[in-house]
Amino acid sequence: MGSKTNIAWTDATDNPVFLLRDDGTNGGHWCQKTDPACANCYAESVNQNDFFQFASHLPYTGKPPENLHFDRAIVEAWARKTKPSMRFVCSMTDLFGEWVPRQWQFAVFDAALAAPLQIIQLLTKRPAIAAQAAREWCESRGQFLLPENVWLGVSVGDQQAANRFRGDAWLMWQFSQITWVSYEPAWGLVDWAGWEFINWLVIGGESGPNAREFDLAWGEAAIAWCRKHKIPPYMKQLGSKAVVQVHDCHQPPDNWAPFGSSGKGTNISEWPGGLRVREFPVQFSADYLAARGKAA
Numbered sequence: 001m002g003s004k005t006n007i008a009w010t011d012a013t014d015n016p017v018f019l020l021r022d023d024g025t026n027g028g029h030w031c032q033k034t035d036p037a038c039a040n041c042y043a044e045s046v047n048q049n050d051f052f053q054f055a056s057h058l059p060y061t062g063k064p065p066e067n068l069h070f071d072r073a074i075v076e077a078w079a080r081k082t083k084p085s086m087r088f089v090c091s092m093t094d095l096f097g098e099w100v101p102r103q104w105q106f107a108v109f110d111a112a113l114a115a116p117l118q119i120i121q122l123l124t125k126r127p128a129i130a131a132q133a134a135r136e137w138c139e140s141r142g143q144f145l146l147p148e149n150v151w152l153g154v155s156v157g158d159q160q161a162a163n164r165f166r167g168d169a170w171l172m173w174q175f176s177q178i179t180w181v182s183y184e185p186a187w188g189l190v191d192w193a194g195w196e197f198i199n200w201l202v203i204g205g206e207s208g209p210n211a212r213e214f215d216l217a218w219g220e221a222a223i224a225w226c227r228k229h230k231i232p233p234y235m236k237q238l239g240s241k242a243v244v245q246v247h248d249c250h251q252p253p254d255n256w257a258p259f260g261s262s263g264k265g266t267n268i269s270e271w272p273g274g275l276r277v278r279e280f281p282v283q284f285s286a287d288y289l290a291a292r293g294k295a296a
């Protein structure tokens with residue numbers, strides 16, 4: 001169970017929230033755009049595309065469909081896995097959307113607690129709701145914090161989002177053992193002052209036909225800030241429109257092309273040396289790394 005993924009910082013994706021068709025099958029996904037960073041939502045494009053098995057064809061706007069469903073079997077299966085893995089949960093929607101019942105969020109936290117071998121990576125553009133859900137779960141379960149294998153993250157694409165989300169991200173941190181930021185798609189320079197409480201910073205330029213520009217200097221600045229505050233940085237990709245606008249930014253190597261050979265800037269050998277960093281917020285043991293695989 002779970003899907004293989006090309007997302008470099010995880011091993012598999014799980015999507016327990018989906019539309020249930022009348023015949024009981026998976027009818028695709030839905031979310032509601034909430035932030036300028038959602039403009040080129042990859043999950044929405046998947047849902048519009050017949051190529052994908054679970055295309056719902058719904059735009060990620062308007063009212064939530066009535067047939068949204070939470071499949072407990074997907075999250076309860078984590079406890080039976082003998083192989084450790086990192087799992088990005090709800091990659092096709094926002095688990096902390098306003099329309100998502102609290103018991104679905106609790107079910108994810110409960111399942112994570114029962115599956116300590118699995119790292120459950122959550123990412124939201126609604127950090128206020130995530131913080132509230134985490135607080136309520138801790139209170140109702142008699143816990144001080146979420147399980148240590150829950151990595152609770154917030155998406156921050158530019159300075160406006162950083163300003164808007166910082167207070168709520170700090171509330172998330174109060175109940176989360178690993179609090180992280182996905183600065184992807186990064187589409188503006190961010191001054192990270194005040195974010196020193198986070199445990200991990202993932203950085204990446206936007207990919208796809210409508211990708212916004214990613215200045216390599218923004219990535220370098222984010223990494224330099226991480227180094228100063230001993231926060232592990234993880235450079236995921238340069239994206240489809242990487243640019244160099246700041247003169248003192250390290251120049252890319254000769255084999256670098258504006259779109260990168262992958263089209264998404266995922267080929268690390270084409271990056272400037274200073275951007276080639278992929279660190280995680282925990283030190284994985286040799287046993288863990290040996291047992292972990294890219295299997296779903």
Ligand code: SF4
Nearest residue numbers: 031033038041093094
């Ligand atoms: S919150 Fe995420 S999944 Fe939902 S519309 Fe925005 S980018 Fe897409």
